[in-house]
Amino acid sequence: MLNAIRQIGRNSIRFFTKLGRSVLFLLKTLAGIPSVLRRPHLLIAQLLSVGVLSLLIIAVSGLFVGMVLALQGYNTLVGFGAEESLGVVVALSIVRELGPVVTALLFAGRAGSALTAEIGLMKATEQLSGMEMMAVDPMHRIIAPRFLAGFLSMPLLAAVFSAVGVYGGFFVGVGLLGVDDGAYWSQMQAAVDVNEDVLNGVIKSLVFGFVVTWIAVFEGYDAVPTSEGVSRATTRTVVHAALAVLGLDFVLTALMFGEV
Amino acid sequence: MRQSKSVELMVGMFVAAGLAALFVLAMKVSNLSSFTPADSYQVTARFDNIGGLKVRSPVTAGGVRVGRVAAIEYDSTRFEAVTTLEIDQRYDSFPMDTSASIYTAGLLGEQYVGLEPGGAEEVLEDGADIYLTQPAMIIEKLVSKFLFDKASGDGE
Numbered sequence: 001m002l003n004a005i006r007q008i009g010r011n012s013i014r015f016f017t018k019l020g021r022s023v024l025f026l027l028k029t030l031a032g033i034p035s036v037l038r039r040p041h042l043l044i045a046q047l048l049s050v051g052v053l054s055l056l057i058i059a060v061s062g063l064f065v066g067m068v069l070a071l072q073g074y075n076t077l078v079g080f081g082a083e084e085s086l087g088v089v090v091a092l093s094i095v096r097e098l099g100p101v102v103t104a105l106l107f108a109g110r111a112g113s114a115l116t117a118e119i120g121l122m123k124a125t126e127q128l129s130g131m132e133m134m135a136v137d138p139m140h141r142i143i144a145p146r147f148l149a150g151f152l153s154m155p156l157l158a159a160v161f162s163a164v165g166v167y168g169g170f171f172v173g174v175g176l177l178g179v180d181d182g183a184y185w186s187q188m189q190a191a192v193d194v195n196e197d198v199l200n201g202v203i204k205s206l207v208f209g210f211v212v213t214w215i216a217v218f219e220g221y222d223a224v225p226t227s228e229g230v231s232r233a234t235t236r237t238v239v240h241a242a243l244a245v246l247g248l249d250f251v252l253t254a255l256m257f258g259e260v
Numbered sequence: 261m262r263q264s265k266s267v268e269l270m271v272g273m274f275v276a277a278g279l280a281a282l283f284v285l286a287m288k289v290s291n292l293s294s295f296t297p298a299d300s301y302q303v304t305a306r307f308d309n310i311g312g313l314k315v316r317s318p319v320t321a322g323g324v325r326v327g328r329v330a331a332i333e334y335d336s337t338r339f340e341a342v343t344t345l346e347i348d349q350r351y352d353s354f355p356m357d358t359s360a361s362i363y364t365a366g367l368l369g370e371q372y373v374g375l376e377p378g379g380a381e382e383v384l385e386d387g388a389d390i391y392l393t394q395p396a397m398i399i400e401k402l403v404s405k406f407l408f409d410k411a412s413g414d415g416e
Contacts, residue, residue, distance in 0.1 A: 044271050052274040084370060091289050156278025163281035166289055182325055185288070186316045187370060192290040202282070 022218045029217065032137070032144030042145040050111045050146070051153030055160065057110055058103055062161035065098055066090060066168025073169075074177050086179050087188035090169035095192060095201045096257070099162035101249050104208035107154055108241035112216035115146055116237040119220025120230035128221075143221060147213050154209025155202050162201065200256045207248060212241045299349035301386040302330060305360040305373070306340040311396025313362055313371045319345050321375040326351045329373060345373060345390075355380040359392035371396060 036043055073089040119142065122128050128138045166188075173179040192198065216237045223233035310332065319327040327347035335342050345360070357378030364371050375390075384390070 044268060047271045047274065048267050052270050055274060055277070084365060095285065095289065153274075156275065156281070159278050159281035159285060163284040163289075166285075180325075182318060182328075183370070186318065186328070188289055190314050190316055190370075194286055194290045198282075198285045198290050201285075 018222070021222065022214070025218050025221060026214055028139050029143050029147050029214075032140040033148055035140040036144045036148055042141070043148055046145045046149035047153060049114070050149045051156065054107060054110045054153070054157060057106055058157045058161050059164050061102060061106055062094075062099075062164035063168040065102060065161075066094060066165030066170075067172045069093060069098075069165070070169035070172040070177070074173060074179070083177075083179055084183040085187055086169070086173045086177075087184035087186075088191040090173070091166050091188045091192050092197065094162050094165040094169075095197050097249070097253070099165065100158045100201055100204035100208055101245060103158040103161045103205060104154065104212055104245040105242055107150075107157060107209070108212045108216070108238055108245065111150060111153070112212050112237050112241050113234050115150065115213070115216040116220040116223070116234045117230060119143070119146070119217060120223035120225075120233050123221065123223060124225040124227065124230055126225075143217050147217050150213030150216065151206070151209045154212070155205040158201065158205035158208075203256075204249065204252050207252060208245050211244050211248060215241045215244060300327065300346045301349060301352065301384075303345050303347065303384050303386075303388045303390055305343050305345060305390040305393050306335070306338070307343065307360075307362060307393050307395045308340060309395040309398060310341045310343060311362055311364075311371055311398060313343065313373070313396065317370060318372045319347060319375065320372055321351065321354070321377065326375070343373070347384075352383065352385075354384045356382040356384060356388070357392060358384060358390060359394065360390045361394035362396035364397075 069090045070086060073086050074083055077083045077085055077089065119128075122138075122142065128142065131138045131141060170184060174181050174184050219233040219237045219240070223229045313329060313332065315329055315332055317329045318325045319329060327345055329343055330346040331344040333342045333344075334340075347354075354375060355378045357380040359376045359378065361374050361376070362371055363374045378392070
């Protein structure tokens, strides 16, 4: 009995010390960002591995998500004789929700896990300590460029996802199912607002990019320096990032669109 | 600097693609664009009530889309809605006494302006005014009219 309560206490203390470590880590990372801006080649190399190499999976996923939405939406809307509204359904669901959320989940799996594994392995092979010995701050040299690259890539990737998704819906809805071309775009343009929908989607993707990258670099930096520890840290990155994205999405949606 | 040019090129293309996607979202998907077909002429039509008609709603003749609603304003001296219809230049032979009505596509569909050509010799030109118009049907008005007729009929 007493052991069980002690266990709860130990876990809570561990949880809160980790939370505190991650916030201190974030502050140190943000402090390292000005030095990254002085050495932009570090940032560009990370933009390549975090952003460019994620582009293909994001674009392909966006295309298929848009196509499926058009197919499902059409089957439901045609029952009401409202298949002209297909463009609205596809555009609003992608721009408001699916674009930022699915991009963030894919980003956590594709780029976040790679960041954690890379940084964790650097720690396990004592490359980070080696840098400190050479008076190179790994926060400035390793962590900050990766964090900034993830934060900048996410909104661009989410925008690509949304744009490709809307065209995927267009191909299926207009090309295969015979929805009127003009009604698809005109109803969409009448219903989607730049500030209300597109801008809020971009804000969501910025927040998700911040959180996912933060979790990824922190888990890597905080990993137990063994091969098992790195593998656990990578798993934690994907799980925690996915949970954080989905939870935050509800909060952001309630703030932006809900009258809660 | 060991950075190869191809890395910089690819990152540049990535950033450009992301910004282009944002541009598409702003211009094509949302209501920021005010894209107008290259060849079109504008006529105005005044309605007592336009119902749920919106800017960019279609304008059709015989069920075929011939243009779109370019602007909607309210004339506070004549208490009428003034719509500006943008019609494709290919369809420039509508008679002067063409009538415009507001219909609904399907039960829940969007509203559109239907043009019915008359028989006059002269044709509608840029800036002309369609004077034969029929306002949108408002369901509530129809229902209340029906109920009112029924109630007054019962009273007699």
